[in-house]
Amino acid sequence: MNASSVKPSRNTLPAVTPAPWSDQTPSAPQMPVHPYETMDRSLRAGMARVTQGMSPYAAANAWFDWMAHLSTAPGRQMELVEQAGKSAFKLATYAAQQFQEGTEPPFKPKPEDHRYAHPTWGKPPYNLLQQTFLATQDWWDHATCCIPGAQKHSTDRVDFMVRQLLDIMSPSNSALLNPEILEKARETHGMSYKAGMKNLFNDIKDTLLAEPTAPSTQFKVGEDLACTPGQVIYRNELLELIQYSPQTETVHSEPILIVPAWIMKYYILDLSPHNSMINYLVGQGFTVFAISWINPSADMSDFTLDDYRLQGVMAAVNAVSDVMPDKKIHACGYCLGGTILSITAATMARDGDERFGSVTLLATQVDFTEAGELMLFLDESQVAFLEDMMWDQGYLDHRQMAGTFQALRSEDLIWTRAVHRYLMGLEEVEADISVWNADSTRMPYKMHSQYLRGLFMENRLTAGRFAVDGRVIALKDIKAPLFVVGTEKDHIAPWHSVYKTALFTDSDLTFVLTSGGHNGGIVSEPGHAHRHYRIGQRDAGAFYTDPDSWLAKHESKDGSWWTEWNTWLKATQSSQPTVVPPQMGAPDKGLVPLAPAPGTYIYIR
Numbered sequence: 001m002n003a004s005s006v007k008p009s010r011n012t013l014p015a016v017t018p019a020p021w022s023d024q025t026p027s028a029p030q031m032p033v034h035p036y037e038t039m040d041r042s043l044r045a046g047m048a049r050v051t052q053g054m055s056p057y058a059a060a061n062a063w064f065d066w067m068a069h070l071s072t073a074p075g076r077q078m079e080l081v082e083q084a085g086k087s088a089f090k091l092a093t094y095a096a097q098q099f100q101e102g103t104e105p106p107f108k109p110k111p112e113d114h115r116y117a118h119p120t121w122g123k124p125p126y127n128l129l130q131q132t133f134l135a136t137q138d139w140w141d142h143a144t145c146c147i148p149g150a151q152k153h154s155t156d157r158v159d160f161m162v163r164q165l166l167d168i169m170s171p172s173n174s175a176l177l178n179p180e181i182l183e184k185a186r187e188t189h190g191m192s193y194k195a196g197m198k199n200l201f202n203d204i205k206d207t208l209l210a211e212p213t214a215p216s217t218q219f220k221v222g223e224d225l226a227c228t229p230g231q232v233i234y235r236n237e238l239l240e241l242i243q244y245s246p247q248t249e250t251v252h253s254e255p256i257l258i259v260p261a262w263i264m265k266y267y268i269l270d271l272s273p274h275n276s277m278i279n280y281l282v283g284q285g286f287t288v289f290a291i292s293w294i295n296p297s298a299d300m301s302d303f304t305l306d307d308y309r310l311q312g313v314m315a316a317v318n319a320v321s322d323v324m325p326d327k328k329i330h331a332c333g334y335c336l337g338g339t340i341l342s343i344t345a346a347t348m349a350r351d352g353d354e355r356f357g358s359v360t361l362l363a364t365q366v367d368f369t370e371a372g373e374l375m376l377f378l379d380e381s382q383v384a385f386l387e388d389m390m391w392d393q394g395y396l397d398h399r400q401m402a403g404t405f406q407a408l409r410s411e412d413l414i415w416t417r418a419v420h421r422y423l424m425g426l427e428e429v430e431a432d433i434s435v436w437n438a439d440s441t442r443m444p445y446k447m448h449s450q451y452l453r454g455l456f457m458e459n460r461l462t463a464g465r466f467a468v469d470g471r472v473i474a475l476k477d478i479k480a481p482l483f484v485v486g487t488e489k490d491h492i493a494p495w496h497s498v499y500k501t502a503l504f505t506d507s508d509l510t511f512v513l514t515s516g517g518h519n520g521g522i523v524s525e526p527g528h529a530h531r532h533y534r535i536g537q538r539d540a541g542a543f544y545t546d547p548d549s550w551l552a553k554h555e556s557k558d559g560s561w562w563t564e565w566n567t568w569l570k571a572t573q574s575s576q577p578t579v580v581p582p583q584m585g586a587p588d589k590g591l592v593p594l595a596p597a598p599g600t601y602i603y604i605r
Helices: 035-051 056-071 074-097 126-143 152-169 179-188 191-209 277-283 305-323 336-350 372-377 380-393 398-408 410-423 432-438 445-457 495-503 547-553 562-571
Strands: 230-235 239-244 256-259 288-293 329-334 356-362 482-487 509-514 532-538
Touching (some): 035 380, 056 380, 126 152, 152 372, 179 191, 239 305, 256 336, 277 562, 288 305, 305 329, 329 336, 336 356, 356 562, 380 445, 532 547
Parallel strands (some): 256 288, 256 329, 329 356, 356 482, 482 509
Antiparallel strands (some): 230 239, 239 288, 509 532
């Protein structure tokens, strides 16, 4: 079957009517759009396409706020002049003493900045180029910090924009000033430049033609990736539900349902067999079900956040209950999947639905007051700009999302990659996670607009203003035990923000802080080198402990947090320990195998 020809279709379960999504009451009927408004939105959408969704008004407001308040703070100005003088003196002293043994450079790269790791950067004349750049970066960090009267959001945004400009001017980006580039050119007799230009031409061509990344020859979906055996047993417009084949003679009596984020293909949790979380769970004797979200097209622009709850999570819960009736379900959500799972769990708890035996949240935010640098991209002007672009396209394109995430770590994800690929002619080392990362998805216009406004900007879920079916829900209603995982270097869902799940829930909660970032910290299989984690448990109803105090009280352990989760999942099983594996699907209820895993939606681009 040609996967690209697969179209979403309802199957097995009855259609559901989306519930209203609002503060307290059902949404009012939509009024016809005036032609003048359409004209304005079309203009802003065209501008947004040029700027990749970035609002020039938001940037201008941040600069004006910073400059206006700095101009009326002469003491702060004098401090910055003094800071510049101190930095210049340090540079001059270092330049004069650099040949003396034991002389330490005055400025250090930030821990996440690996552009100057090559030892030649510590030798003349490259060391002075590096130190000049780092001194400039250090001064601007001071200049954009703590301006009396200026909004922190503005100064943070100015700092971010300055960082992008400085990264462009970094000597590490210059073919004449970067010793790594020059060394590679000498080794290859200049052929590295030729290879780099070829890479640049191919990437420009792919961008202009909007061609998808060519499939990997080493890692193929369904063969090397997403290859845990199973069957799609249910399909609707939004998802395919996969039931995985048992790998043990008996299985634990209660199933696991995995809810991945719809911003990514689900197989981040089913990469190569050795680091597949799904394969690991099945091998531990669990019956595992996983949602594979469709990659939405423009004709799905009106799908709402509540559609993802009803036709997504609840449809999957109902199907799992049909396959394994009267059994508690252990639900696991990752990233945005964890957020919609939290909303679903709170709604089920409010309505007396007790089918969840436990809830696991991986790198998931339920409170967005400390959502990290992503908040730099979110204010009224920015969201309105994005909404107009999505209104025009019908969705938020994966390229536009990828640009935002890359900008948060531009020194590694943009400039280091560009130097290696275009100036040194190096091909990127292919890995399973990099192939998955290139296989990105879109998000429907209406759903993503509701997500940005209701959760990110207005923080309704933890502010007591998020309503489902016209009634507010509360996370503290969830009585099932919780297992929450944050990652130390997460720039998408910072662990302090993930930890705040403990502030808004009352049930038994186990929190894990693991090494790595948003993806690498979750894909942390047993045997993975240099991994560590911390784990702690809070009894139901216990007093709250702030994240920094929690960190101080829990020692780091070497190894994978997966083993801790496996033990915890087994302990939360409420039925008899092991049973004969259930049948595939529920034929008597219309749930029959439709396609072998990984299904068909995973191939839709």
